[in-house]
Amino acid sequence: xxxxxxxxxxxxxxxxxxxxxxxxxxxxxxxxxxxxxxxxxxxxxxxxxxxxxxxxxxxxxxxxxxxxxxxxxxxxxxxxxxxxxxxxxxxxxxxxxxxxxxxxxxxxxxxxxxxxxxxxxxxxxxxxxxxxxxxxxxxxxxxxxxxxxxxxxxxxxxxxxxxxxxxxxxxxxxxxxxxxxxxxxxxxxxxxxxxxxxxxxxxxxxxxxxxxxxxxxxxxxxxxxxxxxxxxxxxxxxxxxxxxxxxxxxxxxxxxxxxxxxxxxxxxxxxxxxxxxxxxxxxxxxxxxxxxxxxxxxxxxxxxxxxxxxxxxxxxxxxxxxxxxxxxxxxxxxxxxxxxxxxxxxxxxxxxxxxxxxxxxxxxxxxxxxxx
Numbered sequence: 001x002x003x004x005x006x007x008x009x010x011x012x013x014x015x016x017x018x019x020x021x022x023x024x025x026x027x028x029x030x031x032x033x034x035x036x037x038x039x040x041x042x043x044x045x046x047x048x049x050x051x052x053x054x055x056x057x058x059x060x061x062x063x064x065x066x067x068x069x070x071x072x073x074x075x076x077x078x079x080x081x082x083x084x085x086x087x088x089x090x091x092x093x094x095x096x097x098x099x100x101x102x103x104x105x106x107x108x109x110x111x112x113x114x115x116x117x118x119x120x121x122x123x124x125x126x127x128x129x130x131x132x133x134x135x136x137x138x139x140x141x142x143x144x145x146x147x148x149x150x151x152x153x154x155x156x157x158x159x160x161x162x163x164x165x166x167x168x169x170x171x172x173x174x175x176x177x178x179x180x181x182x183x184x185x186x187x188x189x190x191x192x193x194x195x196x197x198x199x200x201x202x203x204x205x206x207x208x209x210x211x212x213x214x215x216x217x218x219x220x221x222x223x224x225x226x227x228x229x230x231x232x233x234x235x236x237x238x239x240x241x242x243x244x245x246x247x248x249x250x251x252x253x254x255x256x257x258x259x260x261x262x263x264x265x266x267x268x269x270x271x272x273x274x275x276x277x278x279x280x281x282x283x284x285x286x287x288x289x290x291x292x293x294x295x296x297x298x299x300x301x302x303x304x305x306x307x308x309x310x311x312x313x314x315x316x317x318x319x320x321x322x323x324x325x326x327x328x329x330x331x332x333x334x335x336x337x338x339x340x341x342x343x344x345x346x347x348x349x350x351x352x353x354x355x356x357x358x359x360x361x362x363x364x365x366x367x368x369x370x371x372x
Contacts, residue, residue, distance in 0.1 A: 024255020025223055025337035027105045027330035034326050035076040038069075042095040045282075053120065053287030054310040055080075055092040068093050075111060079321030080119070080283055084314040094282035100128065102276050103222050103338045104331030105252050106143065107245060111215035112323035113144070115206050117299035118291075118309050119320045120147040120284040123218070125277035136184045137161050138275035140192075143220045143233055146205055147290040148297035153198035154205045154218075156233040156262035157191070159184035164270035166193045172229075173263040174199025182270070190288075197235060197261030204235040204261070210319065214238045217245055221254045223334065224271035225342035232260035252330050271339050279327070283320055285310050 033041050044060040063069040068091055069078045081091035106125070114121035122145040127138025142157040155178070158164070164182035175195040182193035203209045204216070216237040223229055234257055236245065244252045254260075284290065286306040294306040302316075303309040309316055336342045 024253050025221075025228070025334040026251055026253050027221075027334050028332040029250045029328065030101070030104065030331040031099060031329045032326065033328070035071045035074060035324070038076045038095065038324075038327075041099070042097055042281075044069075045094040045096060049094075049284060049287065051120075051284055051287040051289070053284035053290075054089050054118075054307060055283075055285050055287075056089040057094045057282075058091055062091075063093050066091055069095075074325055076324045076326075077321055078281065078283065078324075080114070080285065080317040082314040082317050085312055086314060087311045090285055090310050090314070090317070092283045092285065094280065094284075097279040100276040100278045101125075101329055101331045102274075102340060103224055103228070103334055104329060105219060105221045105254060106279065107217055107219045107252075107328040107330070108143070109215065109217055109325040109327070110144075110323070111213070111325060112210050112319075112321060113205060114283045114320040114322055115149050115210060116317060116319050117148050117297065117302060118285050118294065118306050119149075119317070120287055120290040121145070121320075121322065122280070122282055122284070124280050125220075126280060127275045127277055129275070135159075139273045139277070140184075141220065141222065141231060141274075141277065142192075144218055148293055148299050149206045150293050150297040151196050151198075152205065152208075153196050153203075154233075154235065154261070155194055155196055156220075156264075157194040158182045158231060158264050158266070159190070159192040160270055160273040162270060162273055164193065164266050164273060166264055166266065170195075170263055170265070172259060172265065173232075173261060174259050175261045182264075182266070182273075193264060195262035195264075197233065199259075199261060200235075202235065202237050202240075207319070212237075215323075215325070217241050219245065219252075219254070219257075221260075222274070223254075223337040224267045224274055224339040225334065225337045226267075227335065227342070228267040228271075228337035228339065229263065230265040230267045232264070233262040234260045251333075267339075274339075279329075281322060281324075283322070285317075285320075 124142045126140045129137040136159040140159040160182040175197040179191045179194040219234045221232045291306045
């Protein structure tokens with residue numbers, strides 16, 4: 001009888017361990033975008049840069065003609081034109097996903113990040129309220145961003161319409177909080193709440209990242225439901241990613257990934273600030289952030305001014321390009337971590353986490369001058 005009781009206890013302990021291991025939100029694949037798919041699944045923005053950058057964003061056909069966007073091998077490339085003199089703004093690209101998504105996990109496989117003085121690249125998501133000039137209504141999530149390589153590590157940032165805040169110290173992340181107020185504009189201008197992902201020895205920005213030539217995965221979980229942990233960003237060097245992020249995986253469970261580099265645990269406080277988002281990838285030059293921090297970043301020791309570099313030094317932008325192997329979105333399921341499934345939570349119009357953008361018009365980014 002004691003043996004039977006011991007066996008029962010062992011089985012119970014094993015069951016409890018199994019439950020513990022699979023706790024958290026299980027998200028299922030919604031979309032997978034390979035290198036060539038970017039040309040079909042994204043729109044090319046061609047209007048004047050709303051962040052006052054010294055760029056001329058190219059149409060898809062012009063970007064192909066000018067070698068700004070292309071596929072080579074198993075990678076999608078997006079770069080800045082390196083013609084030495086371009087006084088009317090340097091040719092670049094900004095692309096926006098035709099589909100919009102809500103809660104879920106967004107995974108970008110990156111081999112090269114745009115770097116250098118005057119360079120302001122970003123991988124981010126934003127609501128279509130931009131089209132109506134109502135930013136930051138619907139929220140903005142900056143998954144990857146930096147300017148002039150001012151910070152050694154990647155910056156993750158949120159922008160909200162309401163007065164959402166995060167603590168100055170967060171035990172559930174490895175990074176360092178730089179700003180606690182997500183309100184934009186707010187007491188810190190348009191900086192938003194921001195974390196530098198500098199808590200590990202793995203380079204996730206700049207020449208240190210690019211020199212490895214192996215890249216890695218940047219993953220963002222947006223989980224604003226009743227059991228969600230808010231918005232989190234991880235970086236995994238190639239070869240160290242969790243098994244459920246391996247190529248071919250159809251589902252992911254971020255609760256098994258360990259501490260995020262950035263964790264904005266604002267699901268209960270600010271879930272209604274985030275609507276369906278489109279995904280944006282771009283390279284800006286100078287503009288409201290990079291121009292304003294050009295000197296403090298040490299770039300004035302190389303060039304007289306940000307505008308001078310852009311106009312006369314095309315060769316200085318040889319490293320200003322994205323090299324991306326693919327983008328995966330896991331926006332189906334999620335249980336009660338998914339805001340669409342959580343009783344009493346604000347829901348979106350997205351079906352199974354994804355909604356089709358009706359107009360496909362390009363999004364205008366409001367001034368995001370930071371660290372002035």
